[in-house]
Amino acid sequence: MSKNNTDYHNPVMLKECLDGLNIRPDGIYVDVTFGGGGHSRAIFDLLSSKGILVAFDQDVQAKENIWGAKNFHFVESNFSFLRNQLKLRGITKVDGILADLGVSSHQFDEGDRGFSIRSNAPLDMRMNQKAAISAVNIVNDYEVNEIARILGQYGELKNAGRIARGIVSFRSNKKIETTGDLMAATRPFAPKFKDHKFFAQVFQGIRIEVNDEMKTLESFLLQTEDVLAPGGRLVVMSYHSLEDRPVKNYMKRGSLDGTIEKDFFGNILKPFTEINRHPIEASEVERETNNRARSAKLRIAERNDGE
Secondary structure: OOOOOOOOOOOOOHHHHHHHHOOOOOOEEEEOOOOOOHHHHHHHOOOOOOOEEEEEOOOHHHHHHOOOOOOEEEEOOOHHHHHHHHHHOOOOOEEEEEEEOOOOHHHHHOHHHOOOOOOOOEOOOOOOOOOOOOHHHHHHHOOHHHHHHHHHHOOOOOOHHHHHHHHHHHHOOOOOOEHHHHHHHHHHHOOOOOHHHHHHHHHHHHHHHHHOHHHHHHHHHHHHHHHEEEEEEEEEEEOOHHHHHHHHHHHHHOOOOOOOOEOOOOOEOOOEEEOOOOOEOOOHHHHHHOHHHHHOEEEEEEEOOOO
């Protein structure tokens, strides 16, 4: 691979991410969401032969986009194993970490992955296709209260209980095996003229549960303070409020839930200092040419000394 694979995934806010990382040519950098390799390749191109890039991705299809270089390492793993995977490679401290959260445009466009409401496909939604549980297991095997919790907590749907009961009623007559089946099961609850957003929320909730996305994100964030060297940068791009909230809390207050811990002198104890107090959003031009950029929020923080 000699250039960014924009057919696989068009990297969102590429320049802003690179600026946020404040790359030193001889530094060690980690891209925990490799995908099509767009962000990774741009980072790598700014490194010298002494610099190192480590890229993570649990999606086996991402391996199609890697390239050969002594100072490039691909880790086929979930980024919740960040610290251990780096230690296995003799790396204890890094100078920058990039996380581009959510689902890549390639995963949405691949019809047989079941992420998209645009095509009738097998109901899968696994980012790691070796994982035991897929979306089809959740909608057919989970109890009604569990489905309601998922749709309410992760899909942010107000009538989650009614929708869950509708899913259970539908599956009593027909197994829910495709994205079309799931849409048919939930269609009676879709608001008029807002059905597209409604289905997106249903799919979001189930996808987050399938991939354990929130626990994975929280585990990752807590590891970054150990892995980043003083002055190192944490750059995180999120696409919905559930992702953005713990990122914001952790960078601002040093905790996932937003609670503040102070020392004896009243100073807030936190491992990071925000570089941008408010999230950076994509330009109007980028939003028009890249759908995924429309909801993206980029936050940047620097690792404090001596904490």
